[in-house]
Amino acid sequence: MERVWLNRAMHLGFFLLLAASAARLVVRHEMDLRTVVALADTVLLALVYGGGVLLWDRLGRRGRLAWLAVVLGCWLVLVELAPSFAWCAIPLLYVCLRLLSLRMTLAAATVLTVAVIVAQISLSDRFDPSLVLAPIAVAAMTIVIFWELRKAGVMQERERLSREIHDTLAQGLTSQRMLLQAADRAWESDPEQARAYVRTAIEAAGENLDEARRFVRDLGPAPLARAPLADALRGLGAQFRLEGEEFPLDDRTQAVLLRVAQGAVANAREHARAGRVIVTLSYLDDEVTLDVYDDGAGFDQAVARPGRGYGLRAMRDRVAEVGGTLTVESAPGEGTAVAARIPV
Structure with a gap:
C-alpha cells in the first residue's frame, strides 16, 4: 500500500535539498561555465522529477522505470559538477525502494552511496574513515527502515482486503447461494417465486460487484455513497x-x-x-x-x-x-x- 504522507514528505525533502544544494552552489562558486551547466542541470532535474510525480499514475511501470533512470542520470551529473548535490541521495533511494526489487535497490544504493562518498571526499580538505563509513551506514539504515515500512504497508493492505472480502464478497456470495437454493426448491411448485429469488440474486450479484470495485480502490461502502x-x-x-x-x-x-x-x-x-x-x-x-x-x-x-x-x-x-x-x-x-x- 502506498503511504501517501511518506511519499509527499520524501518529494518535499528532495526539492528542499535540491534548492539548498543550488543555493550553496551560487553562494560558494563563481558564475563560470561549470556553475551555469550545474544550474541548468538542476532545473532539468527539478522539472523531470516534478513531472514524474504529477504524471505518476499515467506513466505505468515501464514509464516510471525510465523516469527513474533519467532522474538518477541527471543527479549523478550534478554530483560530479557540484558534490553538495549528494544530499539528495536519501529521497532518491526511497524512490528506488518504491519502484525496484530488493536486488535492484541494493545495486542502485551502491551507486548512490559511491557517488556520495566521492562527493564527501572531494569536499573535504583531508581524508578520514568517516567519509566512507558514514554514507554506508546511512544507506544501510535507510534501506532497512524503508523496506520494513514497505512490508508493513503490504501486510496492512492484505489485512484491509481480507476484511473487505469477508464483509462484502463472502457475505454476498453466501446470500446469493441461499437465494439460488431457495429458487431451486421452489422451481417446480412455485415458478414465479423461484424467478423472484433469481432476480433478487442477480441484484445482489450486481451490488456485490459494485462493492468489490469500491474496496479495490479503497473507497467507502457502496450503500453510503447512495x-x-x-x-x-x-x-x-x-x-x-x-x-x-x-x-x-x-x-x-x-x-x-x-x-x-x-x-x-x-x-x-x-x-x-x-x-x-x-x-x-x-x-x-x-x-x-x-x-x-x-x-x-x-x-x-x-x-x-x-x-x-x-x-x-x-x-x-x-x-x-x-x-x-x-x-x-x-x-x-x-x-x-x-x-x-x-x-x-
Whole structure:
C-alpha cells in the first residue's frame, strides 16, 4: 500500500535539498561555465522529477522505470559538477525502494552511496574513515527502515482486503447461494417465486460487484455513497432503531459502523439462524454506539470454534482503528449482542 504522507514528505525533502544544494552552489562558486551547466542541470532535474510525480499514475511501470533512470542520470551529473548535490541521495533511494526489487535497490544504493562518498571526499580538505563509513551506514539504515515500512504497508493492505472480502464478497456470495437454493426448491411448485429469488440474486450479484470495485480502490461502502448511514442500516433487512439526535460523522466512522452492522447481521442469519435481529444506532453526547442483537442460537465465547471467529476479530480491528471498542455478549441458546462504541 502506498503511504501517501511518506511519499509527499520524501518529494518535499528532495526539492528542499535540491534548492539548498543550488543555493550553496551560487553562494560558494563563481558564475563560470561549470556553475551555469550545474544550474541548468538542476532545473532539468527539478522539472523531470516534478513531472514524474504529477504524471505518476499515467506513466505505468515501464514509464516510471525510465523516469527513474533519467532522474538518477541527471543527479549523478550534478554530483560530479557540484558534490553538495549528494544530499539528495536519501529521497532518491526511497524512490528506488518504491519502484525496484530488493536486488535492484541494493545495486542502485551502491551507486548512490559511491557517488556520495566521492562527493564527501572531494569536499573535504583531508581524508578520514568517516567519509566512507558514514554514507554506508546511512544507506544501510535507510534501506532497512524503508523496506520494513514497505512490508508493513503490504501486510496492512492484505489485512484491509481480507476484511473487505469477508464483509462484502463472502457475505454476498453466501446470500446469493441461499437465494439460488431457495429458487431451486421452489422451481417446480412455485415458478414465479423461484424467478423472484433469481432476480433478487442477480441484484445482489450486481451490488456485490459494485462493492468489490469500491474496496479495490479503497473507497467507502457502496450503500453510503447512495444514502445516509441510518438509511444504509435500514437496508440490511433487520429491525432498525435510531436513538438520540443525529449529528455528522466522518466517512471512516460511518464506514466502520456499517461494516460492523453488516457483519453482525450476516452472522445472525448464517450461523445463529436468528428469527429476529435488531440494529440500534444511538447518538450520545460524546460517542456514537451501534448495537446488534439477535435471538439466535448463541455460542460459548470460551470455546474456540475451528474456522470461525474471523468476522468478530475483523469487527474489533475496524472499531479499534477509529479509537472505539467492541464487546460481544453471547451464550448457547440465549442469542448474541454485539456493541460498538466510538468516541466523537
